Amino acid sequence: MIGAKAYAVHSKEEKLGPWSFERREVGPKDVQIEILYCGVCHSDIHQARSEWGPARYPMVPGHEIVGRVTKVGADVTKFKEGDLAGIGCLVDSCHECENCKNGQEQFCKKGASATYNSVEQDKVTPTYGGYSDKIVTTESFVVKVSDKLPLSGVAPLLCAGITTYSPLRKWKIGKGHKVAVLGLGGLGHMAVKFAVSFGAEVTVLSTSANKEEDAKRLGAQKFVNTKNTDEVKACTSYFDFIVDTVSAPHDYTMYLRMLAVNGVQICVGIPPTPIEFMGFALIGGNRAITGSSIGGLPETQEMLDYCAEHNIVSDVEVINIAAINEAYDRILKSEVKYRFVIDLATL
Numbered sequence: 001m002i003g004a005k006a007y008a009v010h011s012k013e014e015k016l017g018p019w020s021f022e023r024r025e026v027g028p029k030d031v032q033i034e035i036l037y038c039g040v041c042h043s044d045i046h047q048a049r050s051e052w053g054p055a056r057y058p059m060v061p062g063h064e065i066v067g068r069v070t071k072v073g074a075d076v077t078k079f080k081e082g083d084l085a086g087i088g089c090l091v092d093s094c095h096e097c098e099n100c101k102n103g104q105e106q107f108c109k110k111g112a113s114a115t116y117n118s119v120e121q122d123k124v125t126p127t128y129g130g131y132s133d134k135i136v137t138t139e140s141f142v143v144k145v146s147d148k149l150p151l152s153g154v155a156p157l158l159c160a161g162i163t164t165y166s167p168l169r170k171w172k173i174g175k176g177h178k179v180a181v182l183g184l185g186g187l188g189h190m191a192v193k194f195a196v197s198f199g200a201e202v203t204v205l206s207t208s209a210n211k212e213e214d215a216k217r218l219g220a221q222k223f224v225n226t227k228n229t230d231e232v233k234a235c236t237s238y239f240d241f242i243v244d245t246v247s248a249p250h251d252y253t254m255y256l257r258m259l260a261v262n263g264v265q266i267c268v269g270i271p272p273t274p275i276e277f278m279g280f281a282l283i284g285g286n287r288a289i290t291g292s293s294i295g296g297l298p299e300t301q302e303m304l305d306y307c308a309e310h311n312i313v314s315d316v317e318v319i320n321i322a323a324i325n326e327a328y329d330r331i332l333k334s335e336v337k338y339r340f341v342i343d344l345a346t347l
């Protein structure tokens with residue numbers, strides 16, 4: 001086994017703190033990575049605090065991992081020592097079911113292994129995430145990272161990036177579409193960057209009036225303060241798509257009414273409580289509400305390549321790992337602009 005250092009949380013009430021544990025030895029198909037940066041996703045908070053149901057402790061959160069390969073197994077073909085590499089929300093799956101074969105490993109019929117708060121394919125060994133100095137992962141779940149982009153800004157692409165890129169691609173969103181991005185946080189600001197890059201007219205729907213300038217800088221044409229009822233009314237039946245990135249309970253009925261006929265609200269945010277809305281908000285306009293879960297490995301690589309080609313990275317605030325609990329508090333106050341990224345050299 002290989003000794004590893006991390007920040008972990010031991011129960012839903014506790015704060016994160018330093019922890020030592022062991023990673024597996026590098027197997028024939030494994031890659032060992034020295035983690036350089038790891039993004040802080042709101043999903044880390046939901047899970048550290050068991051907001052989506054009982055979690056596994058001790059938990060080492062973190063699924064926006066970028067680092068350098070330090071060792072490869074005998075059968076590894078994609079990587080060599082010294083390469084840059086990334087790991088997102090998944091570290092393994094069955095590789096055999098139709099969803100895995102289609103590159104949608106997140107829907108593996110036997111259950112994918114998430115990067116943390118999950119188990120390896122033996123269904124026993126716990127997985128530990130990226131708030132750590134190193135990780136060992138099967139090479140097919142490791143993606144290639146370009147050296148053209150700043151690595152701290154690349155880390156959030158591994159979750160916030162792919163989670164917003166994937167539904168925009170699936171729904172072929174681009175020129176001629178009016179798209180609203182609901183919530184300007186980690187996922188939201190990436191959704192704005194991608195939708196703008198794909199040619200859509202983008203509006204940010206936000207509860208934070210102080211984010212207007214940033215929304216425009218990111219390329220959005222319009223900004224709506226959703227606490228202002230007149231501004232909300234003016235959006236009635238306007239958008240073709242809403243990309244909903246909100247992490248907390250919110251008024252789905254109000255937002256559905258902003259969709260034009262045949263409009264689609266794509267939910268990527270996962271509030272801890274069930275979603276509720278008035279049926280009439282759907283019926284009046286043949287509107288649809290749908291969801292989207294991260295993205296598979298081939299699409300994650302496609303997204304990273306697209307970002308390298310178009311110079312797209314996340315806007316980040318790099319933090320010392322000792323500031324992680326404070327960072328969680330600031331995320332909950334919608335104060336992050338727009339993703340905290342841990343510099344693992346501080347561990």
Ligand code: NAP
Pocket residue numbers: 040041042043044046159160163182183184185186187188205206207208211245246247248249250267268269270271292293294331332334336338
């Ligand atoms: P984040 O950085 O905290 O951003 C969420 C944003 O939602 C906030 O910045 C805020 O934007 C808005 N918001 C917060 N509370 C609100 C409320 N009560 N009403 C309306 N708006 C509110 O979080 P994130 O990391 O982007 O993650 C967002 C959600 O996506 C989380 O639930 C996360 O678990 C989920 N997620 C899903 C997937 C997936 O595969 N589907 C992947 C990753 C994350 P404003 O200040 O602009 O209002």
Ligand code: ZN
Pocket residue numbers: 041042043044063159160
């Ligand atoms: Zn995430």
